[in-house]
Amino acid sequence: YAVWADEQVTPNPPAESDAIVIFDFAGGKDANGNTSISKTGTAGETISIAAPTREGYTFNGWDKDAKFGDAGSVTVITAQWTIKQYTVTFEAGTNGTIREGDDTTVQVNYNGSVAAVQVPTVTANAGYVFIGWSDGTSVYANDAIKNFKVTGDVTFTAQYEDENKSVVIFDYAGGKDADGKSSITKSGTAGDVIGAVTDPTREGYTFKEWNPS
Secondary structure, eight states: OOOOOOOOOOOOOOOEEEEEEEOOTOEEEEEEESSSEEEEEEETOOOOOHHHHHHHEEEESSSSSOOOOSSSSSSEEEEOOOOEEEEEEEOSSSSSEOTOOOOEEEEEETOOOOOGGGGGGGEEEETEEEOOOOOOOOEHHHHHGGGGGBSSSSEEEEEEEEETTTEEEEEOOTTOOOOSEEEEEEEEETTTTOOOOOOOOOBBBOOOOOOOO
16 A cells, blocks of 8 residues: 655745734634734835724724834734723612612623622512512522623613512523523412422533522
């Protein structure tokens, strides 16, 4: 049978008169998914390059002029980014009010959270109890808002229940159910056993149990 040897290919090194520039996207990517690219060209020449993108950030230019340095040099040019801020709004909804003087809008950096002290205080109307905040998909208990990662403008509306009912919020603590919800709410008569709740899933984790059980 035939025996083959690998063909050795020696790349052509850049000419001594050339310069190299490495564009470091610093967490961003270009349209092809690259996190950096290198360019070889004539010393002093200006380089045209499309701006990279980065989720949650605005491209703010490069840290150096986009041009080749001296002949034989290697220059690293790094992307500069400004983190985006989003508005978190709290609304009283029906059957309750937000305490006068409490801020109802908070500015939060991308992928940040609302601090517990920034969540307004809610008073339920007679006959109701305040149970938490809804973003339109899931309901979060007051102390669970701090775990919500903000990736865009969001409005939380206060939720209430009849004071004669007992309410349980199943907080998935970073997980999701089959509908993409981060929690579900069950209400019923005090002491009643709650029917089976499907275990949520979370990438990189195995569901263990509910706490309290």
